[in-house]
Amino acid sequence: MTQTLDIERELCGHAAVGEAAVTVDGDRVVAFVVPAGGGLSLRELRAELGTEPDEFVVLTALPLAEDGQPDWAELSRSRKDLTRRRMPYTAPRTDTERYLAALWEDLIGVEDIGADDDFFTLGGHSLLAVRIRMRLQRDHGVTVAPEALFENSVLSEQAAVVDRTREA
């Protein structure tokens, strides 16, 4: 219990975090975080924390119960919902897949992105796709058409598009 409170206190004091609530859900310590407004990289956040939770769930708002406390039942549902949308983990295999997985993790706010995960299912949207396109342009000099990202929303397919575009 003190562990969850410690993590919560540390998270709430972090500049990139707007709100946080930490609990033990099943046998995992889960931290629910709402970004402060700018970008939130879970990888960077982990590196800066004294005690890390087992799992992060990034939300746009913290659901509150009538007493003003976090609505734990609703939070648990959000976590289950996110878990349901994940594919069984397949580690990224190529450099492009690993690059994209790290990029998605930062942009979508979901950890351990696998080669079979789907951009839209995990909450990817237009502006995140724009960020992917801008980063690909900057880091790889590759200009990917938006419809190519729309049609190839699974990570491994998206990596293949990037590789093909680079070769073309």
Added chain:
Amino acid sequence: MTRTLDDIDLTDRVLHSTEDLSEFWRDLRHTKPVHWHQPADGGTGFWVLTAYEHISAVYRDTKHFTSERGNVMDALRAGGDSAAKRMLSLTDGRRHTDVRSILMKTFSKRGVEQVGERIRGITRGLVEQALERGTCDFAMDVAAPIPLMAICDLLGVPEEDRWRIFDLTSSMVASETPEHTQKDAWRNKNEVLFYFANMAEGRRVEPRDDIVSLLTGAQISGSGLTEDEIIFNCYSLILGGGETTRMSIGGAVVALVQHPDQWRALKNGDVSVDSAVEEVLRWTTPSMHMARTAVADVEIGGSSIRAGDIVTLWNVSANRDEKAFELPDAFNLARSPNKHVTLGGGSHFCLGAHLARLEINSVLTSLRDLVSEIEPVGEPRRIYSNFLGGVCHVPVALR
């Protein structure tokens, strides 16, 4: 035949373009002004409000309703807008006031007057060209370029990119053909966001005298707007600035052709252009609906709306409500009072209201001063959308 509640699906984007729903709206206003609608796709249902009284009250009721999850039917039914809380129109409270006051510098009455001379000049030129040619597609040749040039001037979009931006924005929330896929809309939206993301990066390094620089340089209690806020607001301004007024201007000419007495009244100076602008806004109602989400249980017109419910506000119906307008189905340029809800109401009242009025005013003024007769030379064509309503092609002969 009058369509009934049971066989109509308001989410259908073709319906609004191909059917005259005025009887349907009148029916709803009289029998069920607060109606629960379950669309055919089996997805999320929503409330349909059609009475002026209720709609204008909801616009002002920030206690029970929020815009922060989205403000159009499709986005809300899909689980919420991805721009929520980052686009001005989808932000409430203090942040909304702060960001709006930044943009108000440009969109206040005095602010838009800075581009007033230029807009009036462009409009005059376009109407003169149309007169020289004899026939034109008023929607494409006049109605499209005026708001496009105005909003691009303000945003700082260079001349050479403007028509590409037009092609993209004109098929984001609406289209000229019924076969328009989600992929097309997504692609175009993405290109526009990408364009402004790049433009914002450039303006951070080299600011100019335009809205994108205003947004990248703005400070609210010591910190700048987020990248997301900047990009989504540019997107919102190009869409809100370009598309809606295009519909009103094209629709104005259709209405003038259909009501020759009103054209003569305008031409003879029997009605003021200012008054005519308001009637054009009421008559055309480009934003057919807006939507909100209830944040607390509330009763409207005897119906219990629950927290979390989606509530759609049908401006097209409110603007024809016989309880708010005398002879609402008459196109009457002298109408007074004319408190239409075309520009919404409350704290989210259209940011570009002064600009829209200036643009429509410039068109009506040029028509009055330069044109003696307008004759149709073909059928007007409507766009397909369940949100934006109006005409994309208006073939006319001007003399």
